[in-house]
Amino acid sequence: xxxxxxxxxxxxxxGHKCPFMPIGFRMGKLAMEKLxxxxxxxxxxxxxxxxGIAHPQGCMQDGIMASTGATFGKGMIEKLxxxxxxxxxxxxxxxxVRIFLKNEFADKLTPHxxxxxxxxxxxxxxxxxxxxxxxxxxxxxxxxxxxxTVKMLxxxxxxxxxxxxxxxxxxxxxxxxxxxxxxVREGKKVCIPCSEHNNSEVTMPRPK
Amino acid sequence: xxxxxxxxxxxxxxGHKCPFMPIGFRMGKLAMEKLxxxxxxxxxxxxxxxxGIAHPQGCMQDGIMASTGATFGKGMIEKLxxxxxxxxxxxxxxxxVRIFLKNEFADKLTPHxxxxxxxxxxxxxxxxxxxxxxxxxxxxxxxxxxxxTVKMLxxxxxxxxxxxxxxxxxxxxxxxxxxxxxxVREGKKVCIPCSEHNNSEVTMPRPK
Numbered sequence: 001x002x003x004x005x006x007x008x009x010x011x012x013x014x015g016h017k018c019p020f021m022p023i024g025f026r027m028g029k030l031a032m033e034k035l036x037x038x039x040x041x042x043x044x045x046x047x048x049x050x051x052g053i054a055h056p057q058g059c060m061q062d063g064i065m066a067s068t069g070a071t072f073g074k075g076m077i078e079k080l081x082x083x084x085x086x087x088x089x090x091x092x093x094x095x096x097v098r099i100f101l102k103n104e105f106a107d108k109l110t111p112h113x114x115x116x117x118x119x120x121x122x123x124x125x126x127x128x129x130x131x132x133x134x135x136x137x138x139x140x141x142x143x144x145x146x147x148x149t150v151k152m153l154x155x156x157x158x159x160x161x162x163x164x165x166x167x168x169x170x171x172x173x174x175x176x177x178x179x180x181x182x183x184v185r186e187g188k189k190v191c192i193p194c195s196e197h198n199n200s201e202v203t204m205p206r207p208k
Numbered sequence: 209x210x211x212x213x214x215x216x217x218x219x220x221x222x223g224h225k226c227p228f229m230p231i232g233f234r235m236g237k238l239a240m241e242k243l244x245x246x247x248x249x250x251x252x253x254x255x256x257x258x259x260g261i262a263h264p265q266g267c268m269q270d271g272i273m274a275s276t277g278a279t280f281g282k283g284m285i286e287k288l289x290x291x292x293x294x295x296x297x298x299x300x301x302x303x304x305v306r307i308f309l310k311n312e313f314a315d316k317l318t319p320h321x322x323x324x325x326x327x328x329x330x331x332x333x334x335x336x337x338x339x340x341x342x343x344x345x346x347x348x349x350x351x352x353x354x355x356x357t358v359k360m361l362x363x364x365x366x367x368x369x370x371x372x373x374x375x376x377x378x379x380x381x382x383x384x385x386x387x388x389x390x391x392v393r394e395g396k397k398v399c400i401p402c403s404e405h406n407n408s409e410v411t412m413p414r415p416k
């Protein structure tokens with residue numbers, strides 16, 4: 001039986017051994033294969049993860065970052081808040097693909113002892129090593145077909161926000177602020193906390 | 209001169225050698241030292257990064273994740289969109305600390321050849337190795353005092369959103385969805401894309 005290989009540093013980065021980091025790692029590898037690309041060293045691949053907040057299995061995203069190089073720090077992965085174990089991978093001039101963890105595979109994992117511990121509130125690093133290794137092995141030996149639904153998205157289009165190096169000092173606290181986030185208060189250019197403008201206010205783009 | 213050490217895998221994860229990943233790595237290390245904790249294996253430390261979108265230097269966040277273990281996948285780091293090279297680190301029962309990259313150190317880096325390349329649109333991995341190594345060395349040999357403004361936040365309080373394992377299948381597309389993200393359309397429990405509800409709508413918490 002062929003066993004998929006995950007580099008040890010990906011576990012070190014993630015902090016613990018769990019099944020979802022490897023699932024994400026494999027999703028990322030498969031997406032790169034489908035798009036014919038390798039790890040993004042800079043700002044090539046964009047990932048739109050369908051994960052949200054306050055539910056498990058987000059660990060998948062650490063695996064995606066580790067395999068694709070589309071990291072949070074480089075601004076290449078964001079959440080869509082749909083609550084699904086799925087992500088769309090877009091690589092300029094190569095196209096896009098959506099990968100979803102099959103319900104059937106999720107159902108296969110659910111009865112595993114690993115989740116009995118998790119549902120009792122036991123943190124992953126506290127779960128016995130053999131239990132963790134066993135569920136990780138289920139992920140590593142599964143075929144891609146068993147794991148994922150893959151859909152190429154020929155019409156996918158995305159235009160990243162244009163970046164800027166411009167920054168200046170907040171005229172109140174003196175800290176450097178990138179221009180996009182400067183606000184105005186009593187005529188002074190200030191950072192958002194110094195502006196004291198309501199930070200839950202919303203601005204919307206004008207409809208086209 | 210003492211030189212700070214960054215593990216090679218942190219560069220591998222990040223994808224390229226640049227000064228801001230190491231700056232973030234050092235921020236995270238310093239925060240852990242101030243709070244008296246080590247790398248978070250599970251869901252201990254929370255990071256509130258003041259970075260936003262469409263400006264450089266976000267790479268810092270990959271360094272923060274690598275040193276603290278507060279990763280995006282585990283839901284432990286989020287952006288405040290203030291456009292500053294700063295973050296607040298909160299560890300339950302240990303407290304919180306804000307670390308800001310001093311303007312003076314930012315000004316010291318600015319004239320470096322590395323940024324001449326960056327401003328011409330050259331991606332980090334394409335910049336000559338000696339140029340990159342030179343600016344990284346500036347970060348690795350700097351003292352903490354030269355790099356950062358550190359402020360302990362004794363009154364900081366935060367209540368993470370309570371998690372849930374509950375999920376069910378979207379009655380339209382059949383894919384598993386975590387409950388928080390189920391919506392209703394024509395009486396059926398559906399995922400957000402199947403709901404076709406306007407996805408730029410906003411809901412607000414009732415004022416207390």
